Amino acid sequence: MIFKIVFLVSLLQALSGAGPISFISKSHKGDNQLLNYVVNNSLREHSVLNKVYQRTMEDPWNLMMVSREQAQFMAILIKLIKGNKTIEIGMYTGYNTLSMALVIPEDGRVVACEINDTYVEIAKPFFKEAGVENKIDIRHQNALRTLDELLEAGEAETYDFVFIDADKKNLDNYYERSLQLIRKGGIIAIDNVLWGGRVINPDKDDVTTQVIDKLNKKLHKDQRVDLSMLTRFAYNSFSGFAVQIIRQKMLEEELKKLECHFTWDLQKEDADLNYLEIKFTESLSAQTDHGGNSRQKELNFCAYIYHLQGFSDKARASLEKAKETQNENSYNIVMYGNLAWLCHLMADDTMAKVYLEKLAQISGEFSSPAGELHREVLSEKAWSLLRFSKKHYVTAKEIFHTALQKEPEDKEWNTGYAFALFHLEGLEIREEKRIPFEESPAVNQLKRTLKLAPDNAMIHVFIGLKCYKNKRNAEAWVHMKQALDIAPYDLSVVLSVAKFMKKEQCYDMALGVLTKMLAKVLTPHVCIMK
Secondary structure (H helix, E strand, O other): OHHHHHHHHHHHHHHOOOOOEEEOOOOOOOOOHHHHHHHHHHOOOOHHHHHHHHHHOOOOOHHHOOOHHHHHHHHHHHHHOOOOEEEEEOOOOOHHHHHHHHHOOOOOEEEEEOOOHHHHHHHHHHHHHOOOHHHEEEEOOOHHHHHHHHHHOOOOOOEEEEEEOOOHHHHHHHHHHHHHHEEEEEEEEEOOOOHHHHHHOOOOOOHHHHHHHHHHHHHHHOOOEEEEEEEEEEOOEEEEEEEEEEOHHHHHHHHHOOOOHHHOOOOHHHOOHHHHHHHHHHHHHOOOOOOOOOHHHHHHHHHHHHHHHOOHHHHHHHHHHHHHOOOOOOOOHHHHHHHHHHHHHOOOHHHHHHHHHHHHHHHOOOOOOOOOOOHHHHHHHHHHHHHHOHHHHHHHHHHHHHHHHHOOOOHHHHHHHHHHHHHHHHOOOOHHHOOOHHHOHHHHHHHHHHHHOOOOHHHHHHHHHHHHHOOOHHHHHHHHHHHHHHOOOOHHHHHHHHHHHHHOOOHHHHHHHHHHHHHHOOOOOOOOOO
């Protein structure tokens, strides 16, 4: 009883951490007197569980069964965390599956993975006899396939407990998928991590032991977890049972609170990533800037595009460039948020925490009304939403409009609001539904903004396009030429003007402005007019 109290105190201390917990062990027979004493004085076995045990002892591979006291211990853990959904990877004859099913609520669920026909048929009658067959979802197939199906079904972070006791070659795959499926505060258990002591010096030809040793070393270094491995002596050799407190979910909870591109719902399926990459890398190469957006913000945006394309190293390099170009008068909140997220996704949680600490320090340097974003963040968020895809035009417009209510003469807010209105009106492709030039809120706002920012070339471009759509071609040409005079090397400006010239069948002029811009760019890319 003293042993139980002491261990449970330690366990409860572990459970007081915010993250999921993961364990790493065996003993169910043998003549060791102390082990027998533990079983005789601690095991409280359900009658059907004992029948499963007796049947399993008839199987020549009965050493694969989890020890009964270990199964009981895991059942206690499930009750402690009020577990409802569990997974067993490697059901065998069903002893531990049944043990878990007996302690979860009536509406609970055990997903039991087992590929062997014989073991599934052995287990089923016992589940029915115990009256828990409705709680057990037997997946008679490859376990990785089952885990992937659960993830594809949207069940990430919904499971309370996972026990891994299957083929060792896939240990790491089971572990990583379990991390995705387990909820915050959940538990992962991994059996046989000491492999009879062979992990101390794995033979070069012993692939199984090497895999187990590799996972143990990974867990030890894995910054997503706090780890403690316990040793047990069974069958005249060592077995293991370890505890990991997973930091990943705790860290992700902090990351989700940040305001940056990773938390603004910018999904890759909503945008043309290749076009955005070309557009903004060209803009950076030409060293152009308009609409209140700094070079650092463009580097931030490019970094996120690279991330969505799967180019993590390029994304990090872009953010490092953003750090080099940061303004003394800027807090760089979005940049550090992006860095924290990217480092975490690249399994560099040490640096992710450094950037989180930096952001905490920054937040103490200024005060904002509760629920309000710092202007720097609000600006970058609104422009990023507007740039990324049409899905976010309305949200961007609302951000700019709300900001305008407080600062009606602000040049950036007026510009952003005008651009958002222009893009929203441009979504209407049916001519009879288009707003006439004189009644267009976008035109009125663009003209107002032009007075505040006469050197903004894109305002001229947008007014010119509005003129063209309303058959005011002479006015359109005036604005397009003014735009080129102001920003002859700005990719967005040049492409827009060139497309306008193409529609006017002035092909030589269009080619000329494109050639002039490309000659200026130090590292030219192939530009495709869309």
